[in-house]
Amino acid sequence: MSSNLESFNFDIPVERKGTDSGKWGWFGEDVLPMWVADMDFASPQPIIDALQRRVQHGVFGYGMDSNALKQTLVERMARLYAWTIQPDDIVMLPGLVSGLNIVSRAVGEPGDGVLINTPVYGPFLTAPVNQQRSLQSARLEVTKHDRRLHYTLNMPGLAAAIQPTTRLFLLCNPHNPVGRAFTRDELTEIAAFCEDHDLVICSDEIHCDLLLGGTRHIPIASLSPEIAQRTITLMAPSKSFNVPGLGASFAIVQNAALRKQLETSMAGIVPHVNLLGVVAAEAAYADCDDWLQALQAYLTANRDYAVQFVEERLPGVATTRPEATYLLWLDFRATGLGEKPADQLLKTAKLAVNDGAWFGEGGEGFVRVNFGCPRSLLADGLARIEASLKAA
Numbered sequence: 001m002s003s004n005l006e007s008f009n010f011d012i013p014v015e016r017k018g019t020d021s022g023k024w025g026w027f028g029e030d031v032l033p034m035w036v037a038d039m040d041f042a043s044p045q046p047i048i049d050a051l052q053r054r055v056q057h058g059v060f061g062y063g064m065d066s067n068a069l070k071q072t073l074v075e076r077m078a079r080l081y082a083w084t085i086q087p088d089d090i091v092m093l094p095g096l097v098s099g100l101n102i103v104s105r106a107v108g109e110p111g112d113g114v115l116i117n118t119p120v121y122g123p124f125l126t127a128p129v130n131q132q133r134s135l136q137s138a139r140l141e142v143t144k145h146d147r148r149l150h151y152t153l154n155m156p157g158l159a160a161a162i163q164p165t166t167r168l169f170l171l172c173n174p175h176n177p178v179g180r181a182f183t184r185d186e187l188t189e190i191a192a193f194c195e196d197h198d199l200v201i202c203s204d205e206i207h208c209d210l211l212l213g214g215t216r217h218i219p220i221a222s223l224s225p226e227i228a229q230r231t232i233t234l235m236a237p238s239k240s241f242n243v244p245g246l247g248a249s250f251a252i253v254q255n256a257a258l259r260k261q262l263e264t265s266m267a268g269i270v271p272h273v274n275l276l277g278v279v280a281a282e283a284a285y286a287d288c289d290d291w292l293q294a295l296q297a298y299l300t301a302n303r304d305y306a307v308q309f310v311e312e313r314l315p316g317v318a319t320t321r322p323e324a325t326y327l328l329w330l331d332f333r334a335t336g337l338g339e340k341p342a343d344q345l346l347k348t349a350k351l352a353v354n355d356g357a358w359f360g361e362g363g364e365g366f367v368r369v370n371f372g373c374p375r376s377l378l379a380d381g382l383a384r385i386e387a388s389l390k391a392a
C-alpha cells in the first residue's frame with residue numbers, strides 16, 4: 001500500500017489562474033487565495049477518466065438518478081460506518097447549500113425556530129432566515145490551553161436558546177470552521193437533547209472524508225434507528241475529491257414522511273443533479289479510496305506544519321488543531337492586526353482568508369485559512385501572515 005500512496009504527488013502546484021475559479025479569480029491575480037473551501041489539487045485520475053469517457057459520448061440529455069451510485073453509497077455507509085441504509089433513502093441534490101435551505105423549508109412552518117451553534121459555516125445562519133424561520137443560536141464552548149483552541153458543543157447554551165417553536169437542529173460534523181469531528185459521546189448527548197425536544201436533526205457531513213491523523217467519522221444517524229428516524233444527513237463527494245464545481249450531492253433520509261416533506265419542498269424549484277457530477281460521484285466512491293487515503297495523509301502533514309508554524313512564528317495568534325477538514329481557525333484578537341484581520345491580511349500581505357465574522361457570533365477577530373493546497377503555497381501563505389504581524 002505505501003508504494004501506491006507515494007505515487008500520488010500533492011506537492012505539484014496546478015495553475016488555476018485563468019480558469020474562472022471562484023477561489024483564484026475573486027481577489028485578482030496578485031493575491032494568494034486561501035479562503036473558499038476547495039482544494040488546489042487535481043481530482044483523482046479515475047474521476048478524470050470517467051468524465052472523459054462520458055464527454056466523448058457526446059450526448060448530454062436529461063439524466064436520471066443512478067441506481068449504481070445509490071448502491072455504491074449503500075455499501076459505503078455499511079462499510080465505513082456500519083450504517084444500514086436503503087437506496088430509496090437517498091435523495092440527490094445539486095448542492096448542500098441548497099440542501100440546508102431545502103431542509104429549513106421542509107421542516108416546520110414559517111416562524112418556527114431553527115437551532116444552531118456558532119461560529120459555523122455561513123449558510124447555517126442564512127438558510128433558516130431565507131426560509132422564514134427564526135434563528136436561535138448559542139456559541140460553541142471553547143477552551144484555550146497556551147495558544148491551542150478546543151471547541152465543544154455547548155449543551156447549556158443550546159438548552160437556553162431553544163424555544164417552544166424550535167423544530168430543527170442544524171449540526172455541522174465534521175465542523176466548519178473549528179475542525180472538530182465530534183465523538184460518539186458528544187453525538188449521543190446532542191441526539192438525546194434533540195429527542196427530548198422532539199427536534200429534527202439536519203447533519204451536514206460534507207467534510208466526513210477529510211479525516212486527519214486517524215480520526216474517525218461517526219454519522220449521527222448511525223447512532224440508533226430511532227435517531228436515524230429524525231435525521232437528515234447531507235453528504236457529497238465535492239470536498240473529499242475536489243469536485244464542488246460539478247454539483248452532485250445527496251441527502252440520506254430514512255424516515256419516509258420526512259423524505260416526502262423534503263421532496264415536496266424541492267418540487268419545481270430544485271433542478272436535477274448535473275449529469276457529469278453523477279459520473280464523477282460514481283467514480284469517486286467506486287475507485288478512489290487509495291487517493292483519498294493519500295490525501296488524508298498529506299492534509300494531516302499540512303495541518304501539523306501549519307499548527308507548528310503558528311505556535312512558533314505567529315506570536316499572539318491562537319489556533320485550533322483540526323481533527324478533520326482542511327480548515328484552520330485562527331484567533332488574531334491578541335495581535336496588532338485590528339478587529340478585521342482578514343481585511344488587513346488582504347491589504348498588507350495580499351493573502352485572501354475568510355473573515356471569522358461571516359461564521360456568526362464568536363467569529364469576530366478570527367480568520368479561517370484553507371490548507372488544502374501544496375505545502376509550498378501553505379508555507380507562502382503563513383510567511384505572509386508572519387510578515388504582516390511583524391509590520392503591524
Ligand SMILES: Cc1ncc(COP(=O)(O)O)c(C=O)c1O
Pocket residue numbers: 037094095096097098121172176204206207236238244249
Ligand atoms: C459545512 C459545509 N456545507 C456545505 C458546503 C457547500 O456545499 P455545496 O458547495 O454543495 O453547496 C460547504 C462548503 O464549504 C461546507 O463547508
